[in-house]
Amino acid sequence: MMLSFFRQPYPLSELTLSRTLVLSVLFGVIIAFTLIVFQPFGSYNWHDPSKNLILAGYGLVAAVSVFLNFYALRRLLPTLFVEARWTVAKEIIWNLAHFGTAGFLCTAYGAAVKVMPFSLAQISYMTMIAFFMGLVPAVLLVLINYVFMLQRYKPLTPxxxxxxxxxxxxxxxxxxxxxxxxxxxxxxxxxxxxxxxxxxxxxxxxxxxxxxxxxxxxxxxxxxxxxxxxxxxxxxxxxxxxxxxxxxxxxxxxxxxxxxxxxxxxxxxxxxxxxxxxxxxxxxxx
Structure with missing residues (x-):
């Protein structure tokens, strides 16, 4: 039953360049705000004169990651993104794949600003953090949108x-x-x-x-x-x-x-x- 649900057709979003840029900036601002204000994952114990600027940089990294996944990747691999073959499972996997990209980019950025080593273990750790932060929202939003779209496109009769x-x-x-x-x-x-x-x-x-x-x-x-x-x-x-x-x-x-x-x-x-x-x-x- 559950496997059948994940095979159900799901709409493939049509994101133009301008809409993707707006979405990327918005996501980056939210991430930067969250990191600076709430300082999760032990960052409140870390002290540096440029702390807020460095944390804001992770927002920029998040914006780049969103742009790569939701626009650039679809242009590079168009055969993977065909609505006739798009399903609930593919939408969830695609959304979660974004966190892998984010983990890699965050590690590269952290190494560049000398706040963390660039290693496989660190990449795995950052990816895990991003994954667990986004797992529930990613799945929940897909399910909510699926139910909404089913209601919107009920069968019609002449x-x-x-x-x-x-x-x-x-x-x-x-x-x-x-x-x-x-x-x-x-x-x-x-x-x-x-x-x-x-x-x-x-x-x-x-x-x-x-x-x-x-x-x-x-x-x-x-x-x-x-x-x-x-x-x-x-x-x-x-x-x-x-x-x-x-x-x-x-x-x-x-x-x-x-x-x-x-x-x-x-x-x-x-x-x-x-x-x-x-x-x-x-x-x-x-």
Whole structure:
């Protein structure tokens, strides 16, 4: 049961450079304040004219450690940080790995300012301190956020059509989807479109024809096709998907967000968390 929980999907945070810098500075300030004011781990027995300045330096080290783990590492190892494979366990491990980095950097800094030796034993000791300081908060915050995200992305079901307003996508409307070179094109009734998926320089149009699912590959951008469908109930729910909301059968959800289910298709379409409001506007909680 517990192992199953740790395998549950977990949202992978999207930290921009600016947000990471703010987070790093904030974390560093908190660490520096804690060390100077409360002086834990026996530092209150240590006396030095530059004591507060040296302790504040550990705040700078903590800020650098946060930046390395939450931004630089993800850019260096992008294949490890894929949301489709991200789980509760990976999030906890990633957060705890930060304390290993912090332990090493703190030891290197302590040796540089001549307050501790640079040795494997000292690195292990500093890592252990950082680990035990952060273990409970790291795990607890992940669990709290997981429960919050589950509540936020509860399964949804289509709202009944309101009368007398006509549906936004009707059989009388046709779509003309053209490629970049305008040589390849696809014309179909708007109500037959399920979704459009982008992959590099190509888009796959998934649609119904005589009750069967068909696919058409076009060399074009998703933005171009979006402009060709802007008047319909077809919306961008993800950087790689346009969907026809009239064709959604149901909406499932987990901590990573919503997923749209379409008729006659085994897979699902992800909804970006930034676009969840569009989906909520079209569907009601079960």
């Amino acid at each position: 709202l009944p059509h309101k009368e007398p307003a006509p549906p936004l996508a009707t059989p009388a409307q046709d779509l003309l989807l053209t490629s970049e070179n305008e040589k390849d094109a696809l014309t179909l009734p708007a109500h037959n479109l399920l979704f459009i998926e982008a992959d590099d320089n190509y888009c796959t149009v998934v649609y119904l024809e005589q009750g069967s699912v068909h696919k058409k590959l076009l060399r074009t951008s998703l933005s171009r096709l979006e402009s060709q469908t802007s008047a319909l109930n077809i919306v961008r729910c993800h950087r790689s998907y346009l969907v026809n909301l009239d064709k959604v059968e149901s909406v499932s959800g987990n901590a990573q967000g919503y997923r749209l289910h379409f008729p006659h298709t085994p897979g699902t379409v992800p909804v970006a968390r930034a676009s969840s409001g569009v989906v909520k506007a079209a569907f009601a909680p079960i």
